[in-house]
Amino acid sequence: MSRSLVEVRDLKMHFPIKAGLLRKTVGHVKAVDGVSFDILEGETLGLVGESGCGKSTITRALLRVYEPTDGQMIYHGDGENPADLASMDEETLTPYRRDIRLVFQDPQSSLNPRLPVVDIIGEVLAVNGIATGSELRDHVADLMQRVGLRPEMMHRYPHAFSGGERQRIGIARALAPEPKLLIADEAVSALDVSVQAQTINLLMDLQEEFGLTYLFVSHDLSVVQHICDRIAVMYVGNIVEIAPTDGLFETPRHPYTEALLSAAPIPDPTLRGKSSRIRLPGEVADPANPPPGCPFHPRCRFATDICKTDKPGLRGVSTDGHEVACHHADDLTLANAFDGAASPQHDQPMETA
Numbered sequence: 001m002s003r004s005l006v007e008v009r010d011l012k013m014h015f016p017i018k019a020g021l022l023r024k025t026v027g028h029v030k031a032v033d034g035v036s037f038d039i040l041e042g043e044t045l046g047l048v049g050e051s052g053c054g055k056s057t058i059t060r061a062l063l064r065v066y067e068p069t070d071g072q073m074i075y076h077g078d079g080e081n082p083a084d085l086a087s088m089d090e091e092t093l094t095p096y097r098r099d100i101r102l103v104f105q106d107p108q109s110s111l112n113p114r115l116p117v118v119d120i121i122g123e124v125l126a127v128n129g130i131a132t133g134s135e136l137r138d139h140v141a142d143l144m145q146r147v148g149l150r151p152e153m154m155h156r157y158p159h160a161f162s163g164g165e166r167q168r169i170g171i172a173r174a175l176a177p178e179p180k181l182l183i184a185d186e187a188v189s190a191l192d193v194s195v196q197a198q199t200i201n202l203l204m205d206l207q208e209e210f211g212l213t214y215l216f217v218s219h220d221l222s223v224v225q226h227i228c229d230r231i232a233v234m235y236v237g238n239i240v241e242i243a244p245t246d247g248l249f250e251t252p253r254h255p256y257t258e259a260l261l262s263a264a265p266i267p268d269p270t271l272r273g274k275s276s277r278i279r280l281p282g283e284v285a286d287p288a289n290p291p292p293g294c295p296f297h298p299r300c301r302f303a304t305d306i307c308k309t310d311k312p313g314l315r316g317v318s319t320d321g322h323e324v325a326c327h328h329a330d331d332l333t334l335a336n337a338f339d340g341a342a343s344p345q346h347d348q349p350m351e352t353a
């Protein structure tokens with residue numbers, strides 16, 4: 001088994017809610033409320049869950065856009081000197097900022113329209129002391145080639161490129177400082193379906209070529225199923241289940257995961273009709289006022305008294321690393337969302353439409 005590149009332990013990100021003339025803090029949005037997970041070296045870990053469950057807040061904490069309220073993010077890097085990114089000051093963080101990079105969601109707004117590609121990518125090389133002058137241009141040309149762009153286009157501006165090509169520029173920029181961990185937060189959701197597939201295939205090729213580790217955030221379960229080795233499922237600031245991809249899709253062990261998977265469109269027509277959509281009662285809890293105990297208990301058909309008072313932590317339910325945060329995980333009979341047969345081979349390239 002791979003070693004951990006990042007160990008996230010009991011991470012909390014609580015945003016203050018201010019009110020009144022004096023802007024007094026009257027409460028907190030518990031966007032992330034005590035999550036623990038590992039990102040293993042070389043893997044693609046998926047992070048899924050409904051809008052507002054805290055996915056982007058986790059990525060921003062990892063990138064230290066936010067300073068976490070509490071918890072640890074132990075980065076192992078080359079394996080020699082583990083360091084807690086959560087508590088580092090800005091100066092100490094500087095070298096680590098090279099190692100963990102973000103591929104932005106929207107290639108349109110994330111590239112400066114007034115800079116040619118050579119400067120967009122070159123800026124990152126120069127700032128990180130990787131290259132200057134003619135060496136910098138060679139480096140940019142190499143990066144463009146690796147992401148499938150023609151280096152002779154380096155003097156063009158972003159508007160001269162299609163949406164898919166702009167996302168490739170964004171990927172080249174993210175790769176420029178030779179990171180270890182790439183965070184892709186909805187990195188393909190703004191693209192057309194066929195361009196999405198090409199971009200996903202590119203990301204998978206680059207992962208192999210550079211030995212990259214990915215944290216892949218997406219609301220699109222079919223994309224996540226295709227690209228990820230493991231998946232973490234979030235609900236109102238908590239991870240409720242984390243498992244190898246096939247295990248999660250074939251045998252979800254948390255009632256929320258079961259409902260989430262049942263709502264996903266099934267691409268294989270032969271499987272349609274085998275599973276029925278589970279409609280959860282009630283509304284998603286407000287992270288500013290989450291219920292006590294298990295955050296899912298008000299909507300859970302299996303909830304008992306303990307679920308109303310004690311918050312369950314993640315615990316292993318199989319030898320392959322399948323973990324569930326549910327008091328009753330061992331006793332539940334859940335619907336298998338895809339009847340255990342729909343997993344595509346996620347080592348095969350995704351078909352382009």
Ligand SMILES: Nc1ncnc2c1ncn2[C@@H]1O[C@H](COP(=O)(O)OP(=O)(O)OP(=O)(O)O)[C@@H](O)[C@H]1O
Nearest residue numbers: 015029031049050051052053054055056057058287
């Ligand atoms: N800077 C902030 N200040 C206050 N509340 C915030 C802030 N950022 C996020 N939130 C709140 O934290 C919760 C989690 O938001 P987050 O953006 O992490 O969710 P998400 O799962 O990424 O959603 P989406 O899929 O829509 O991007 C939401 O209730 C959101 O309104």
